[in-house]
Amino acid sequence: MESQAIHTATLDLSKIREDFPILLRKVGGKTLVYLDNGATSQKPKPVIDALVHYYDFQNSNIHRGIHKLSQEITIAYEKARETVQKHLNAAKAEEIIFTKGTTDSICLIANSFSKTFIKPGDEILITEMEHHSNILPWQMYCEENGVSLVVVPVTPEGELNLQDVKSLLGPKTKLFAFTHVSNTLGTINPAKELIALAHAKNIPVLIDGAQAIPHMKVDVQDLDADFYCFSAHKTFGPTGVGILYGKEKWLNAMPPYQVGGGTIKTVSFKKTVYAEVPLKFEAGTPHIEGGIGLAVALDYMNAIGLDHIAAYEQELLAYATKKLSAIDGLRIIGTAKEKAAVLSFVIEGLHPMDIGTLLDQQGIAVRTGHHCTQPLMDYYGVPGTVRASFAFYNTFEEVDKLVDALYKAIKMLT
Amino acid sequence: MTIYETEQEIIDEFSLFGDDWEMKYEHLIDIGKSLPLIDPQYKTDDRLIKGCQSKVWLHSELKDGNLLFRADSDAIITKGIVGLMVRVLSGHTPAEIMGAKLEFIDQIGLKEHLSPTRANGLVSMIKQMKLDALAYSVKN
Numbered sequence: 001m002e003s004q005a006i007h008t009a010t011l012d013l014s015k016i017r018e019d020f021p022i023l024l025r026k027v028g029g030k031t032l033v034y035l036d037n038g039a040t041s042q043k044p045k046p047v048i049d050a051l052v053h054y055y056d057f058q059n060s061n062i063h064r065g066i067h068k069l070s071q072e073i074t075i076a077y078e079k080a081r082e083t084v085q086k087h088l089n090a091a092k093a094e095e096i097i098f099t100k101g102t103t104d105s106i107c108l109i110a111n112s113f114s115k116t117f118i119k120p121g122d123e124i125l126i127t128e129m130e131h132h133s134n135i136l137p138w139q140m141y142c143e144e145n146g147v148s149l150v151v152v153p154v155t156p157e158g159e160l161n162l163q164d165v166k167s168l169l170g171p172k173t174k175l176f177a178f179t180h181v182s183n184t185l186g187t188i189n190p191a192k193e194l195i196a197l198a199h200a201k202n203i204p205v206l207i208d209g210a211q212a213i214p215h216m217k218v219d220v221q222d223l224d225a226d227f228y229c230f231s232a233h234k235t236f237g238p239t240g241v242g243i244l245y246g247k248e249k250w251l252n253a254m255p256p257y258q259v260g261g262g263t264i265k266t267v268s269f270k271k272t273v274y275a276e277v278p279l280k281f282e283a284g285t286p287h288i289e290g291g292i293g294l295a296v297a298l299d300y301m302n303a304i305g306l307d308h309i310a311a312y313e314q315e316l317l318a319y320a321t322k323k324l325s326a327i328d329g330l331r332i333i334g335t336a337k338e339k340a341a342v343l344s345f346v347i348e349g350l351h352p353m354d355i356g357t358l359l360d361q362q363g364i365a366v367r368t369g370h371h372c373t374q375p376l377m378d379y380y381g382v383p384g385t386v387r388a389s390f391a392f393y394n395t396f397e398e399v400d401k402l403v404d405a406l407y408k409a410i411k412m413l414t
Numbered sequence: 415m416t417i418y419e420t421e422q423e424i425i426d427e428f429s430l431f432g433d434d435w436e437m438k439y440e441h442l443i444d445i446g447k448s449l450p451l452i453d454p455q456y457k458t459d460d461r462l463i464k465g466c467q468s469k470v471w472l473h474s475e476l477k478d479g480n481l482l483f484r485a486d487s488d489a490i491i492t493k494g495i496v497g498l499m500v501r502v503l504s505g506h507t508p509a510e511i512m513g514a515k516l517e518f519i520d521q522i523g524l525k526e527h528l529s530p531t532r533a534n535g536l537v538s539m540i541k542q543m544k545l546d547a548l549a550y551s552v553k554n
Binding site: 028351352353354357358361368369370383384412413 | 435436439440443467468469488489490491492
């Protein structure tokens with residue numbers, strides 16, 4: 001079979017797939033082919049077990065109790081923070097803040113960092129390929145505070161032109177926020193170069209890493225990122241928890257965003273003194289089991305090996321790109337040189353939603369629509385795309401199934 | 415034919431397909447393709463019912479006490495379902511339309527298309543059809 005001939009990366013797929021119980025599910029009588037990992041990834045058994053174990057055995061509140069359970073779970077939660085720190089190669093565990101997800105992390109910066117460092121007349125720079133989550137918090141802040149939102153255009157291939165970035169990073173720019181990997185196009189932006197361009201002008205940088213962390217090794221110190229955000233649920237962990245990495249110097253200078261239990265040193269009606277980082281940014285009882293589950297998910301990925309994952313996914317992407325490109329009338333949206341395993345496409349004369357509906361009937365889960373990137377859809381002049389987004393547990397055979405199902409859908413619709 | 419009778423007629427038509435998803439969807443696609451449901455002049459933004467993914471246009475007018483619907487969609491499967499809705503509801507009095515339960519969609523196995531997550535404008539279209547009926551019944 002052609003699909004096996006080019007499969008050379010070293011992942012034990014049959015063993016890996018056994019760790020993901022949901023992949024055995026039948027949909028409409030057919031084994032599920034899950035290609036909507038960009039929306040959320042599936043969870044391996046160790047993550048599921050950690051969540052069950054938490055409620056079976058560990059449940060209690062953190063950072064408060066003197067009793068055994070509370071002490072145990074506080075240690076486990078703080079150990080999870082250290083796992084994330086090591087995963088990102090952050091300098092200190094205090095630079096890792098647990099949030100509700102990428103959106104929450106970005107909102108925290110937009111409401112805290114901005115308050116202190118971005119004033120009327122200033123500019124915030126983003127790009128045209130951002131997810132709405134990395135547009136709206138800035139747009140709202142700009143509208144309310146007389147700040148301008150400046151946008152780096154994308155090229156037809158779905159890349160950023162470094163000269164454009166250089167010229168748009170101006171004297172009024174106070175923050176550059178961009179996505180590491182585009183959720184719609186798959187483009188891997190040259191984060192290190194982009195950060196260097198901004199830092200040459202003393203402009204801090206926030207990176208939306210929601211679509212990068214599931215696919216590749218990220219080293220925040222090597223990148224020299226000021227802020228880096230991602231979501232646990234897109235990287236094989238639980239929903240409702242995410243990470244904001246921030247350099248300590250920024251976090252210390254920023255005011256709390258949401259306040260309440262857990263964020264304080266002392267409270268009186270006259271004066272409240274807030275806790276140090278990271279606690280001053282973690283109001284209320286957090287998603288304790290989510291943080292622990294995230295650490296288990298990262299351990300799971302590291303046990304496979306991030307380089308192995310990236311190499312395998314690149315083969316899968318190359319295979320899928322070749323097979324899909326051979327389909328008459330199919331146009332891939334996003335043809336950057338550096339891409340993660342995300343394939344967006346349209347088929348001439350067919351509505352993406354019709355294609356998605358007929359793929360669903362054949363047990364294949366893809367996403368259709370604008371993928372929360374409406375400005376990008378406007379740029380490419382399409383109402384939406386069909387997006388197949390892969391994870392390391394997807395196989396070459398599943399790509400074949402996608403292609404067969406697409407041919408059937410096209411035949412039915414034309 | 416009453417609304418209920420048309421619903422039953424559609425249920426009978428679809429019962430021929432049994433569990434065969436291909437035949438069912440081919441039928442919907444055929445309905446979608448064969449019906450030029452709306453004059454292009456009516457495909458204007460003010461008649462556009464915004465779904466998240468597919469667009470649906472709805473035009474209604476009252477004739478001899480009955481409400482006539484015309485509708486269209488840019489997605490062919492959505493258009494097929496829109497065609498069924500128009501077939502069931504068009505030509506009835508506003509009171510009949512407001513009272514219609516439209517259980518046939520569930521019975522022919524297309525309920526998933528009316529779930530809020532589908533975001534295809536169909537739920538909004540049914541709501542708009544009933545709102546139009548309400549508006550005409552108040553006017554008269």
